[in-house]
Amino acid sequence: MSTGIAPDAPTTVIAPGGDPALGGDIALVHALRRGDEAAFADLVHQLHPSMVRLAQLFVRDRATAEEVVQEAWVGVLQGLDGFEGRSALRTWIFRIVANKARTRGRREARTVPFSAFATEDGDDDGGSADSDRFWGLGTSTVGYWQAPPEPWLDAEGRVLAAEARDVVDAAIAALPERQRAVITLRDVMGWDADEVCNELDITATNQRVLLHRARTAVRHALEDYLHAA
Amino acid sequence: MQPSIEPQPADVADAHLHGAPQLTCEKLVDAITDYLEGAMAPDDLQRLELHLSFCPPCQLYLDQMKLTIAATGRLRAADVSAEAETVLMALFRAWAADA
Incomplete structure (x- = not known):
């Protein structure tokens, strides 16, 4: 078994300060920027249900959560150029959802700091x-x-x-x-x-x-x- | 209410093995999340594992707790409604055309 890295091993593109596992995220971001609809549909299927669940922790009902998540998707697309791959794409997306949901929940006077x-x-x-x-x-x-x-x-x-x-x-x-x-x-x-x-x-x-x-x-x-x- | 018949499980005696204070089933059940989270002190962990090794009901409880966690994880794979997907794909197309 080889212990070293073969000289011809493909190099993974890693964002500075990033994690090697995030290489796939960078490729995905490139695909989205190219307007790749299949890539976006995949991402929606992977994350949308969890995003709605997350939003529901902060807002009154399911319908509001769906609205918040739709806003969050707009935020994700608009902010894509600013995604630097320092965290996983999913973590970055969930952070956007949580921020929007928390703001909305506060407006509904529903959210109390958990502690x-x-x-x-x-x-x-x-x-x-x-x-x-x-x-x-x-x-x-x-x-x-x-x-x-x-x-x-x-x-x-x-x-x-x-x-x-x-x-x-x-x-x-x-x-x-x-x-x-x-x-x-x-x-x-x-x-x-x-x-x-x-x-x-x-x-x-x-x-x-x-x-x-x-x-x-x-x-x-x-x-x-x-x-x- | 005072029970009229008390069970005398053999494991009550076994629990005194190694002179360690015995861990009851109730304490095990209370500590089960700490156990699954890997958050127990080494001594407590040893006592818990000793108890598990001779107590089938507690083993069953642990298995059911693991199954519960697996069943909860199944909620993750929810479907996206056709309606939401249509809206989101339209959003994406508009964004891509704009970029």
Whole structure:
């Protein structure tokens, strides 16, 4: 196995200060500037649904989120010449969406800085998420399962099927705002913990607590759905 | 309510292995996100993994949590409505013609 780089290896175009993985983004930006419709359509399919989800964290309803995202696409195209490849294209695009959505949400007087209501909406009520499922004090098995989880029959098939999507979607929509924001960014959109902490201006510990409560609630919804069926 | 019959799982005794304070199922469930996030202190991680190794219900809970995360990730691949796509493609054409 060769350990060095072959002298004739193709060189990747990397923006100064950029990441090698961003070479594809630079090529995509060039295609968009050339007016390549297929490239734009691909990008829309890849990012638009996540952009709408992101916008929905800041504005009143889905229709407003769609409007904000449309404005954001205009912003993306107009700003394309200024994209320097210092961050991933998707990160840059999401930043534009978040800024526009936040501005719009503020105009709707809806957006409150996330850290400003840390004790509201049941996010930090303490205690374990599923405490009634364990033996209580005064028993020799305190803290062990009283109502252990039951297997989900054909779990993979059913949990990952289209119908379960609606269950998950509804469970997330019903969460307190901060939990909804964290699970949307982390588990739906696939952001990493640091990105989420930065976007929502919360600590790493707080991020984990919110994520834990949100995931517990979604697991619970899936459990109810699978056992009811 | 006081339960009339208490289970005596063999694992309660096993939990005292190595003289470490036992980790209960409830504590494991509470720590499951920290575990999945790789945010546990080495000692706590060891106790959690020891508990998992002898507790099938907790293993099941962990598997279901992973499945929950996978199911949530499925929401990412949503469709773009034909209406939105038409509007966006028109925006793009106008922008490209202008440039």
